[in-house]
Amino acid sequence: MSVNHELSDLFARFAAIVEIKGExxxxxxxxxxxxxxxxxxxxxxxxxxxxxxxAHIEGIGAASQRIIQQYINEGRSMDYExxxxxxxxxxxxxxxxxxxxxxxxxxxWKQRGVTNIEELVKAIDENQLAGxxxxxxxxxxxxxxxxxxxxxxxxxxxxxxxxxxxxxLVARLCAIPQVxxxxxxxxxxxxxxxxxxxxxxxxxxxxxxxxxxxAAFVAFPEVTHINGQGATKASVIxxxxxxVDLRMVPEEHFGAALxxxxxxxxxxxxxRGLALTKGMTLNEWGxxxxxxxxxxxxxxxxxxxxxxxxxxxxADVYRKLGMAFVEPEMREDRGEVELAVQNKLPALIxxxxxxxxxxxxxxxxxxxxxxxxxxxxxxxRGYLFLAVTDHSKSQVIANGLTAERLLKHAKEIRRVSExxxxxxxxxxxxxVDILVDGRLDFEDGVLAELDFVVASPHVSPKQDxxxxxxxxxxxxxxxxxxxxxxxxxxxxxQREGLxxxxxxxxxAAAATGTALEINAGYPRLDLNDINARxxxxxxxxxxxxxxxxxxxxxxxxxxGIQVARRAWATxxxxxxxxxxxxxxxxxxxxxxx
DNA sequence: GCCGTTTTCGGCCCGACTGTTTTCAGTCG
Numbered sequence: 001m002s003v004n005h006e007l008s009d010l011f012a013r014f015a016a017i018v019e020i021k022g023e024x025x026x027x028x029x030x031x032x033x034x035x036x037x038x039x040x041x042x043x044x045x046x047x048x049x050x051x052x053x054x055a056h057i058e059g060i061g062a063a064s065q066r067i068i069q070q071y072i073n074e075g076r077s078m079d080y081e082x083x084x085x086x087x088x089x090x091x092x093x094x095x096x097x098x099x100x101x102x103x104x105x106x107x108x109w110k111q112r113g114v115t116n117i118e119e120l121v122k123a124i125d126e127n128q129l130a131g132x133x134x135x136x137x138x139x140x141x142x143x144x145x146x147x148x149x150x151x152x153x154x155x156x157x158x159x160x161x162x163x164x165x166x167x168x169l170v171a172r173l174c175a176i177p178q179v180x181x182x183x184x185x186x187x188x189x190x191x192x193x194x195x196x197x198x199x200x201x202x203x204x205x206x207x208x209x210x211x212x213x214x215a216a217f218v219a220f221p222e223v224t225h226i227n228g229q230g231a232t233k234a235s236v237i238x239x240x241x242x243x244v245d246l247r248m249v250p251e252e253h254f255g256a257a258l259x260x261x262x263x264x265x266x267x268x269x270x271x272r273g274l275a276l277t278k279g280m281t282l283n284e285w286g287x288x289x290x291x292x293x294x295x296x297x298x299x300x301x302x303x304x305x306x307x308x309x310x311x312x313x314x315a316d317v318y319r320k321l322g323m324a325f326v327e328p329e330m331r332e333d334r335g336e337v338e339l340a341v342q343n344k345l346p347a348l349i350x351x352x353x354x355x356x357x358x359x360x361x362x363x364x365x366x367x368x369x370x371x372x373x374x375x376x377x378x379x380x381r382g383y384l385f386l387a388v389t390d391h392s393k394s395q396v397i398a399n400g401l402t403a404e405r406l407l408k409h410a411k412e413i414r415r416v417s418e419x420x421x422x423x424x425x426x427x428x429x430x431x432v433d434i435l436v437d438g439r440l441d442f443e444d445g446v447l448a449e450l451d452f453v454v455a456s457p458h459v460s461p462k463q464d465x466x467x468x469x470x471x472x473x474x475x476x477x478x479x480x481x482x483x484x485x486x487x488x489x490x491x492x493x494q495r496e497g498l499x500x501x502x503x504x505x506x507x508a509a510a511a512t513g514t515a516l517e518i519n520a521g522y523p524r525l526d527l528n529d530i531n532a533r534x535x536x537x538x539x540x541x542x543x544x545x546x547x548x549x550x551x552x553x554x555x556x557x558x559x560g561i562q563v564a565r566r567a568w569a570t571x572x573x574x575x576x577x578x579x580x581x582x583x584x585x586x587x588x589x590x591x592x593x
Numbered sequence: 594g595c596c597g598t599t600t601t602c603g604g605c606c607c608g609a610c611t612g613t614t615t616t617c618a619g620t621c622g
Contacts, residue, residue: 018594099619102619142611232608233609247609268606271606277599
């Protein structure tokens with residue numbers, strides 16, 4: 001684990017300790033934020049500390065800098081250890097139990113001596129919690145249930161697993177008569193690769209329809225447990241253990257609700273803070289004039305009896321806030337709010353900008369469709385070009401091509417391309433294996449016969465950092481390699497991937513004119529959003545490809561584009577958005593090196 | 594703990610739902 005991640009975990013634990021001890025809540029919030037910053041950071045915190053740059057990072061103040069500095073120098077933090085010594089370590093995991101928060105945990109500890117989950121279970125079973133202030137029978141039952149659901153709740157689902165479930169629920173919601181329309185919100189809408197729960201927003205005929213829609217929702221056949229249910233929101237657990245939260249609002253508040261529940265939390269806090277500086281307040285019902293809102297009658301469970309300045313669409317709200325519309329994928333508080341205020345947001349790449357797939361397979365190796373079928377399907381999608389890149393000889397299990405078969409295959413690809421002239425251009429290519437030491441699976445003489453080369457690591461996914469970095473660098477330096485396919489080899493929720501030193505990889509790729517892939521196939525999505533953004537900042541071109549093994553695979557391009565959007569990519573950053581002449585120039589330039 | 598075109602001190606985003614209470618605290622997102 002990198003120092004960034006070690007420190008991220010340390011700050012997360014520190015925040016939990018502060019919460020349980022009931023110290024200043026803002027201290028806990030500040031440490032949580034530092035934890036998140038460290039987790040998403042694209043640079044090495046150790047290097048930043050050596051370069052004396054810690055003070056420049058927004059959100060990391062004097063106290064956190066001291067902790068980081070000491071941890072880097074001595075491998076420990078006295079501040080943290082002192083705090084940790086004052087709280088039984090077994091209390092921290094209790095925060096993961098749904099329905100159980102820091103206040104109750106502290107109460108259980110101080111009043112009943114509970115110091116870990118096992119003791120909590122025992123205390124419940126032996127009826128030791130009776131008589132605690134604020135803890136009744138129902139509360140005890142909900143804690144018991146929370147313990148049982150903890151393991152499932154803690155696990156984040158991959159976007160590829162959660163999206164179909166969410167889409168099915170949206171379709172069901174739309175079939176309810178009182179529902180006007182429904183949309184996915186939350187981290188799923190922002191395109192995060194894993195999600196903690198599904199957030200759905202629907203608009204209803206009138207506020208009065210809320211309870212009916214809520215009742216219909218919790219009665220869906222997928223629902224196995226109801227967390228809560230009211231006139232404007234409901235929360236359930238579905239068969240797969242996935243939590244789904246639904247908000248219901250009248251149509252005129254839909255945009256504000258969608259904005260609020262798309263998040264991220266940090267983006268929301270930033271723009272609500274911005275609203276305050278402009279004498280307005282923003283909540284899930286709309287953007288309001290602050291004075292009016294403070295005077296208006298306060299009641300829970302419905303829209304304020306007050307005309308909002310904006311609420312019908314997200315665009316309305318952003319406009320009234322004096323900022324440009326922020327695409328959902330950018331709403332992570334990574335500088336997008338500041339840019340939106342100055343109207344300087346990048347124009348993110350869209351599916352419509354995409355001109356062709358550069359990493360695909362056919363029946364020649366392990367694909368399920370022929371060259372013609374793939375070309376046909378690509379042409380029907382409006383693609384201008386398609387690179388056919390079947391596996392190389394080391395991939396025996398995938399029916400990898402020998403040099404001889406590859407060259408014959410290339411001829412066939414060109415023949416089909418000729419036949420389809422005017423509709424689509426095929427590039428005769430190969431996905432050549434990057435061997436353990438960075439050599440390629442074919443000699444230069446063979447690769448020189450091809451139009452396009454993707455080089456990918458398949459074997460040895462657990463190499464150490466130095467070897468893995470040298471391995472990819474060597475492949476990048478080959479004049480015939482145009483794209484490094486799925487550079488880390490990670491699989492979401494299954495495999496970590498190569499521990500690359502990204503700064504070195506990016507520098508080599510930028511210097512040689514080699515594109516790095518965002519593999520759009522789930523569960524690869526590799527490079528991920530964070531690394532892709534760092535690659536762009538280092539001047540690297542990206543290539544987004546489906547790695548389709550059949551015509552249905554082309555459909556996965558959407559998820560790849562979404563990763564690129566999360567990386568703030570514009571079409572100028574992606575070689576798949578070039579026209580054919582530009583792409584050929586991109587290839588030719590490297591061969592001249 | 595963090596931050597500053599009102600502030601180096603005094604704020605820090607906001608509301609719904611539950612359960613335990615008779616007006617609110619805790620939790621969640």
